Structure formats: structure tokens, C-alpha cells
């Protein structure tokens with residue numbers, strides 16, 4: 001029988017997210033190398049669906065003189081529960097050729113790291129000039145596979161969270177704050 005969940009406390013408020021996103025964007029911009037054409041070129045790859053919310057705020061905090069492109073991939077590692085299935089499937093691939101480009105992969109949360117590790121290996125095999133990662137939330141205590149996180153918003157404890165793109169069985173992505181859930 002499917003477990004029911006209810007919203008619990010606010011773990012990270014919209015204000016904290018906003019402030020952190022601006023800080024991360026400033027770091028990303030500063031670290032992006034200048035290309036031969038004199039521009040800072042960056043392809044920002046969002047992992048659907050959860051990272052969309054974070055990505056759209058992050059890219060709008062990047063300086064307008066940067067050459068920023070956005071593309072998405074869709075993968076799945078979770079079913080309709082809060083437990084990892086351990087299976088990573090690609091539903092939608094990039095439209096952009098990332099060979100020789102500076103790429104920033106944006107993810108909402110890294111938990112065991114399995115999904116992210118798989119994706120990064122795949123993107124790395126396409127020979128980008130650089131491959132950096134930006135995650136809003138990191139549950140580093142639960143890591144099972146080593147993954148590179150270049151920019152991290154918040155390290156969070158081992159609790160299931162929803163909101164600002166994160167879901168529980170498809171629910172609660174639309175919340176502005178990041179909240180914990182409880183069984184109920």
C-alpha cells in the first residue's frame with residue numbers, strides 16, 4: 001500500500017534560496033573562462049524536472065554579457081516513493097552538442113550520488129572543454145558513489161525534502177520554500 005506523507009517544517013526559506021542562488025551565480029560567472037571570441041560561454045544543463053526551478057533562477061542571476069545557453073536532460077532514479085530504485089533511465093537527451101564547450105550541470109539534490117555520477121560520466125564522454133556541477137542541496141552523509149560537486153547551495157541532513165522543484169510522488173514541487181515531509 002502506498003505510504004502517505006504530509007508537509008512538515010520549512011528547512012530552507014525562499015529568502016535563503018534567493019540569496020544563495022545569487023552567490024552561486026556570481027561564483028559560476030567568475031570561474032567561467034573567456035573564450036577566443038572574448039566572451040564567457042556557458043551551456044547550462046538542467047536535469048528535469050526538479051532542477052528547472054533552481055536553474056531558471058540561477059541563470060537569471062548570471063551577468064547579461066555572458067553567452068549562456070540552456071538545455072535539459074530527463075532522467076529518473078526514483079519511483080513513487082522516497083526510496084531510491086537504484087535504476088537510472090534517460091528519457092530525454094540534450095539537443096546541444098557539448099563537445100569543446102564549457103558545461104555547467106545543474107541538479108536539485110544529490111543524495112546517494114548514483115544518478116549524478118551516471119550523468120556526469122555520460123556527459124564527460126562527449127568531450128566538453130569543461131564540466132562543472134552546481135547542486136542546490138547535498139545530502140553528503142548518504143553518498144554511496146563519489147561525485148564532483150563544484151558549487152553547492154546547502155548541505156542538508158538525511159531527511160526527505162520537497163518544494164522549489166523537489167517532489168514526493170509528483171507533489172509539492174510548486175512550493176517556494178524547501179520543506180521536510182513526515183509520514184501522516
Ligand code: IMP
Pocket residue numbers: 050077078084107108109110111112113114115116159160161162166167168
Ligand atoms: P541519488 O541518485 O540517490 O543521488 O538521487 C538523486 C535524485 O533523487 C534527485 O534528483 C531527486 O530526484 C531524488 N531525491 C533524492 N532525495 C530527495 C529528497 O529529499 N526529495 C525529493 N527528491 C529526492
